[in-house]
Amino acid sequence: MDFRETQKYGSYVAKPLEQFEIKTLMPIEIGGMDVSFTNASLFMVIAITAVTLFLTLGMRRHALVPGRWQSMAELSYEFIASLLRDNVGKEGRRYFPFVFTLFMFLLFSNAIGLIPYAFTVTSHVIVTFALAAVVFLGVTVIAIIKHGLGFFRFFLPPGVPLYMAPLLVPIEVVSYLARPVTLALRLFANMMAGHTMLKVFAGFVVLLGFAGIAPIAVIIALYGLEVIVAVLQAYVFTILTCLYLSDALHLH
Amino acid sequence: MSKHDPRPSLEDLDARLRKARGETSEDSESDGSGVPPSGLGMAFRVGTEMVAGVVVGTGIGWLLDQWLGTRPWLMVVFFFIGAAAGMLNVYRTVAGFGLAAGYRPPGKDQPEDKGPED
Numbered sequence: 362m363d364f365r366e367t368q369k370y371g372s373y374v375a376k377p378l379e380q381f382e383i384k385t386l387m388p389i390e391i392g393g394m395d396v397s398f399t400n401a402s403l404f405m406v407i408a409i410t411a412v413t414l415f416l417t418l419g420m421r422r423h424a425l426v427p428g429r430w431q432s433m434a435e436l437s438y439e440f441i442a443s444l445l446r447d448n449v450g451k452e453g454r455r456y457f458p459f460v461f462t463l464f465m466f467l468l469f470s471n472a473i474g475l476i477p478y479a480f481t482v483t484s485h486v487i488v489t490f491a492l493a494a495v496v497f498l499g500v501t502v503i504a505i506i507k508h509g510l511g512f513f514r515f516f517l518p519p520g521v522p523l524y525m526a527p528l529l530v531p532i533e534v535v536s537y538l539a540r541p542v543t544l545a546l547r548l549f550a551n552m553m554a555g556h557t558m559l560k561v562f563a564g565f566v567v568l569l570g571f572a573g574i575a576p577i578a579v580i581i582a583l584y585g586l587e588v589i590v591a592v593l594q595a596y597v598f599t600i601l602t603c604l605y606l607s608d609a610l611h612l613h
Numbered sequence: 614m615s616k617h618d619p620r621p622s623l624e625d626l627d628a629r630l631r632k633a634r635g636e637t638s639e640d641s642e643s644d645g646s647g648v649p650p651s652g653l654g655m656a657f658r659v660g661t662e663m664v665a666g667v668v669v670g671t672g673i674g675w676l677l678d679q680w681l682g683t684r685p686w687l688m689v690v691f692f693f694i695g696a697a698a699g700m701l702n703v704y705r706t707v708a709g710f711g712l713a714a715g716y717r718p719p720g721k722d723q724p725e726d727k728g729p730e731d
Contacts, residue, residue: 535670535691536698542665543702547658 377560381484381553401488404480408469416465437465441599448603452610459499460606463492464599471552471591475584483594484552490545496602497541504609515612544601551594555587655707662702670695 387398419434427435441461445453453460467483474481482488504512516533517526562580566573674691678684 531691531694532697532701535673535695536666536701538673539662539665539669539695539698539702542669543661546661546665550661551657 377557377564380480380556380560383485400480401482401485404470404473404482405488408466408473408482411473412465412469415469444600445603448600449607449610453603453606456606460599460602463496463602464595467492467548467595467598468592471595472588474552474556475587475591481552481556483548484556486545486549489549490541492598493541493545496544496605500602500605500609503606504612507610508612512612540605544598548594548598551590555583555590559583559587658706659703662706663699666697666699666702667692667695670698 384400385397386400386403389395389397416434416437419430422428422431424431438461441464442457445457445460449456470482473479474484501512504515516530516537518529518533521529559580562576562583565576566580569576670691670693671688673695674688677687677691681687
């Protein structure tokens, strides 16, 4: 393909990273800080609205024998309730509202991001990191409230000679601090990699002309995979939150 | 259902539903996830753990250096500590200690729960 042709086709090829651009929709500035309403904010609002509508409208009739919609709403409730019961135990009940909100927000953000032209909120590391930081700080505060200074025993494995502490304690502390980073990175990397890949293959379709059927087949397969990833990553984030919570409450 | 039947109480219905589903009472604990770990997911998880350990360690070292003015020594030290923490996390992930930090006293909890796959 010569240069002119490249230019001609260049305009058709979607830039794979363009979809992650933040665009300001409504500039707002408070106290010198840029708090504009962007497309990311818009899609967060959409996700929250969708969750609220899904649950409140689904439970509007609250029939004893649920219809399809109510059934879905109840299923999502029961799913998180049993996740919390299995991983945290009875004490986990009190944290149900938070965990349920987290799961539904992630699930809906991931799923809405799969709609063409939609923006994927969770493909931005700052969003996932903010969520992970909330989980991490919350869990740490709960552990300190519940166990007081005993929480810091957490960083020194039992049965270790004291002269090893200067080496082991920093390692344990760093390993503990790495938790929110892994939590955030995993969700972010999965979402971003998937969406970039979809766009890259979509670019091939235009370039290849008639032979573009092959990349279309790949896109269909990838899209199916992306649906799984969207649900699975919301689940993984939630179950890790549950496990951290269980750690904080029981403190081995 | 005819009109003359006395309606069974809801508690009774709930108990029968639980029994039919094979659920036990509220406060039972079973092992966590039902999703079996896949190879790729595991590899990805191990990768993130390792990278996050090193990044967090180096970051802490860098911040301490800025604060104490000892550049670059603490960053070098914490790079290795971070790498060790990353490896520790990888070991915990792979050895099936779930995702718990810290140690469990031996015998108290069997390292059977695999944690979720990625």
